[in-house]
Amino acid sequence: MQKRQRELSALTPPTSAEGQSENRRARSVGVGHAHAKAIVLGEHAVVYGAPALALPVPQLRVTASVGCSSPSPDGQGDVSLTMTGSASRPVATQASDSLRRLTDEFRATMGVAERLHLDVILDCAIPAGRGLGSSAACARAVVFALADLFGREVTQSMAFDLVQTAESVAHGRASGVDATAVGACAPLLFQEGEAQELPIDCDGLFIIADSGVMGRTKDAVELLREGFLRHSGARERFVRRATELTDEARHALADDRPEELGRRLTDYHELLRAAGLSTDRIDALVAAALTAGSFGAKITGGGMGGCVIALTRAEQAREVTRQLREAGAVQTWAVPLRGRVEHAL
Known part of the structure; x- marks a missing residue:
């Protein structure tokens, strides 16, 4: 992991005149965090407008690290992904459709014009496919890593919308409870897109x-x-x-x-x-x-x-x-x- 972080740190944004002023504000590596969640009551029914109670699980965390380098010769940005952590063996893989959609939406929402290659490392302790919000937590961590990388401010509302973008690709119709709970500080009542602390x-x-x-x-x-x-x-x-x-x-x-x-x-x-x-x-x-x-x-x-x-x-x-x-x-x-x-x- 340390070796991979050093590789990311060595990546530098392009030095075109257009990009210099923005890239002075950007970091060489952006870092973001999120955690797991568990639904206490309300799963499935929440999709139909019923309330759900959700619990943050801080013991299970994900850290995203994102670096950028020059785009491919055709000028198009791309995304590579490396998964590490106790929930998965270290493996470099193609970015999923949801991750590509997420990074595209971030660029559009935050006005990042450069089509840079993004190198994403997800260090994830959340086991996948267990109902603990691993996909939403990874997406949220990436959002804040991108914000850190490009020097952007992300509100909770923006983060929710961006994570929902990834969740809709990964899972189809999503209630939004996962996108909210993986960034929550305390147990939540969630209903029809609105959340409040219990x-x-x-x-x-x-x-x-x-x-x-x-x-x-x-x-x-x-x-x-x-x-x-x-x-x-x-x-x-x-x-x-x-x-x-x-x-x-x-x-x-x-x-x-x-x-x-x-x-x-x-x-x-x-x-x-x-x-x-x-x-x-x-x-x-x-x-x-x-x-x-x-x-x-x-x-x-x-x-x-x-x-x-x-x-x-x-x-x-x-x-x-x-x-x-x-x-x-x-x-x-x-x-x-x-x-x-x-x-x-």
Whole structure:
């Protein structure tokens, strides 16, 4: 990684007269950060306008480093990508369509005229395909790395719009909750593009357990959509029940009722399981968390794999973690309810 950073530092922007004044403000390498997220309640229904509760996961971070060099002879900019970090083996690869679209949109939005070659390094600790927002976090980190590189100011609204650009390419229709939560400092209530910090008067921990199986969000979305089409009123019933559970959980968080919050988690898991979005391994992890004394547990994210999130007392966390691992979890993380993220950008 250090060698790669030195290579990036050696890259310098072109020295044309047109580019000199802007490039004096630019750095040789721009750096940006983001973190993972977990959906506490509201996945899938949030796409249809229902509320969702989202939790930042600061233990899992991504750092983007971006350098630039002269464009190709045809004058067109290009993007190369290197992935490193605990979530992936070091590998240089072609930039994805979403990354290319993101960099193009950044250039257009921020008025970066030069078609420079961009060399992107993503050092990512967020496992992909687990419902933890890895694609949105990588996109956000790149946005702020580009802003750092070119000396631009990026508002939260701009960052959201740019990340949504990448998410729409990667996943199709995106609610926006991931794009918001991967830069959040505290748990959020998200609904129809608007987010606000959740009032919390509960102590405890969320334990996130990785099943080791990549989720299949697109398959899950299609499965749910087909079910809605087959059964008249199914979508309305699903969204109504999801909204009820999420609202009840939000009030439980604010009123120091962790037992009630836990029950709503488990109820939401049953809603998703009934829709065919869970798996035997996920169900086993949920059962293990409940047996170990958790207030409640559920699948988190798109479904058909991914992670489980369980709410527990701090003193129960060790036992909950032990039983989750015995049930097949490949790794776990503990996130305090009252924790705050100090390095969201």
